[in-house]
Amino acid sequence: MTVFNAPSFDDHEQLVFAADRASGLRAIIAVHDTRLGAAVGGCRMYPYASDEEALDDVLRLSRGMTYKSALAGLPLGGGKSVIIGDPGQHKSPALWQAMAEFIESLGGRYVAAEDSGTSVEDLQAMSHYTQYVSGVAETEHGGDPSPSTALGVFVAIRRALRHRLGAEDLQDVHVAIQGLGHVGFALAEMLVAAGAEVLASDINPVNLARAQSELGVTPVSTEDVLELDVDVLAPCALGGALNEESISGLRAGIIAGAANNQLREQADGARLADRGILYCPDFLINAGGIIDVHYQRSGLDRSSLGTHIESIGDRLSEVLKRADCCHRPTGEIAEKLAEELLNECSVTAKQGLRSAA
Structure with a gap:
């Protein structure tokens, strides 16, 4: 298999591989699209079963970041990085230095943020060796964008309920959450506070026990969580x-x-639509984190951060209405809308260049 015929390759602008024998680093950076700005996306660390699996993940994730930033109205492109390794065993100062130097070598075309398997502390360690990391500012959450990601999903759940049921009230609405990491736990907090009945699963029993004791969440097994009879699955x-x-x-x-x-393949969006299940595209509704990261990196007034994240609901409503009118899967409509926004930006930029000339 070559990169250019990899199933998830989508005319990515740049794909870079790195290996450092001393630290054990094996990593990939994918820059998908920089029409709106520098490619920004999380740095993920995961024990991939194969190099092909890591490549597929970074290609798909970077493409999703392009659409995510476009739909969120951010002047950012889409990128992602993955480190092949177990975050519970393979982290070291030398690893973060090597990864930071790898990121620095791209000269700002890619900016890293926190992701699955990495933390604010890890990004701070990298920040000693590269300026191209974000999500490390001193904020109300210590730079962690997870609460903002959770807020965007919470907003989307309310808006989806309005679209499907005509009301955003969460009182007695049953929600099943698969995964109680930083984002999942924060989402559970918001849902419980709003009156929802929350059931949840997690592969880590400590996370599950904490959610049960602190929030009153009902624990369920990882095998059963997807098939629960609930109003919303998260x-x-x-x-x-x-x-x-x-x-x-x-x-x-x-x-x-x-x-x-969340969709294993594109056809899964049609499968959900055929079953009458309302799917809120993940790259649209989980944009709260990248919005937060942008506010941190740009030094924007955080008093308007909440309003910006709330706008995710408006964009979702637009997608859901278009999907109903066109009788097409919501993910397909969201991607089409993102491409429209990207093309509009490209046309505007070209017109500006011609005017300057």
């Missing part, structure tokens, strides 16, 4: 949870979660 773990096999067993009417690449 996938907040790793991608690919929605596939041909799992979709057949879904009983939730709405899917709205924070995980990236």
